[in-house]
Amino acid sequence: MKLSADLIEFQTRLGHAFSQPELLLRAVTHSSMSSPVRQDNQRLEFLGDRVLGLVMAQAILEADASASEGLLAPRFNALVRKETCADVAREIALGDVMKLGRSEMMSGGRRKQALLGDAMEAVIAAVYLDGGFEAAQAVILRLWGKRIHTVDADARDAKTALQEWAQARRMPPPKYVELSRTGPDHAPIFTIEAQLQSGESAKATAGSKRQAEQAAAEALLAKMT
Known part of the structure; x- marks a missing residue:
């Protein structure tokens, strides 16, 4: 062909x-x-x-x-x-x-x-x-x-980095809460909130749950460090 x-x-x-x-x-x-x-x-x-x-x-x-x-x-x-x-x-x-x-x-x-x-x-x-x-x-x-x-010598994804940050401070792992899902089934949009036991949180929106969780973790980690 x-x-x-x-x-x-x-x-x-x-x-x-x-x-x-x-x-x-x-x-x-x-x-x-x-x-x-x-x-x-x-x-x-x-x-x-x-x-x-x-x-x-x-x-x-x-x-x-x-x-x-x-x-x-x-x-x-x-x-x-x-x-x-x-x-x-x-x-x-x-x-x-x-x-x-x-x-x-x-x-x-x-x-x-x-x-x-x-x-x-x-x-x-x-x-x-x-x-x-x-x-x-x-x-x-x-x-x-x-x-x-x-590649960073300590290349970790944001969720892993946030979890390790929390564990180092004797906190339980962060929670990821789905706040909303909008859009059609073939193109959903997720809004996720990453939450620490201490009360801090950050939200992010993306076209998949995984991407939204990573983005929320990154935003929360940036806020805390």
């Missing part, structure tokens, strides 16, 4: 020319566009997550030969989490070539963090299946390269 002009251009941004172009097409196809003759990217996403994890684990070990597991684990998590995958996807304009159903298109699916992160993992899997591990590794290291060497 032949790729469309936008996908041919995307290959250049990605840094891999597909010998099996159907893999790339599948990787950028969201479930809202799947059909009996067009597979979506969900299975590729599953595989890509594992390929990314292996490459990152090796990369951070080689980047710091003296780091303990206690330091390596949060660095690893920071590099493979969905937010980072989505950031990389934005840098190569992956959203521009994603194949989305009308409902996702209308709700801004090309900009959604979850969809971008999933598609980035699917593209990694497509490269792996098309060119093997070395090809996938080369793409990942090029796209993630600066992040591998600048």
Whole structure:
């Protein structure tokens, strides 16, 4: 099969020319566009997550030969989490070539963090299946390269950091309370409040519960430190 002009251009941004172009097409196809003759990217996403994890684990070990597991684990998590995958996807304009159903298109699916992160993992899997591990590794290291060497030595997500802050002061873990959920089912908006036993709290709103909890934790931690 032949790729469309936008996908041919995307290959250049990605840094891999597909010998099996159907893999790339599948990787950028969201479930809202799947059909009996067009597979979506969900299975590729599953595989890509594992390929990314292996490459990152090796990369951070080689980047710091003296780091303990206690330091390596949060660095690893920071590099493979969905937010980072989505950031990389934005840098190569992956959203521009994603194949989305009308409902996702209308709700801004090309900009959604979850969809971008999933598609980035699917593209990694497509490269792996098309060119093997070395090809996938080369793409990942090029796209993630600066992040591998600048990831914080103590890279923790905001919820983990807030929980550790509370535990250090002999407080129970923070609570996360869903204050509201608005919008249609295909594009919900959550407002979450992070609460400490001492009474301090902070709110945040995002397109997923996880993102809203992280943002609320970050806001509360900033308030307390």
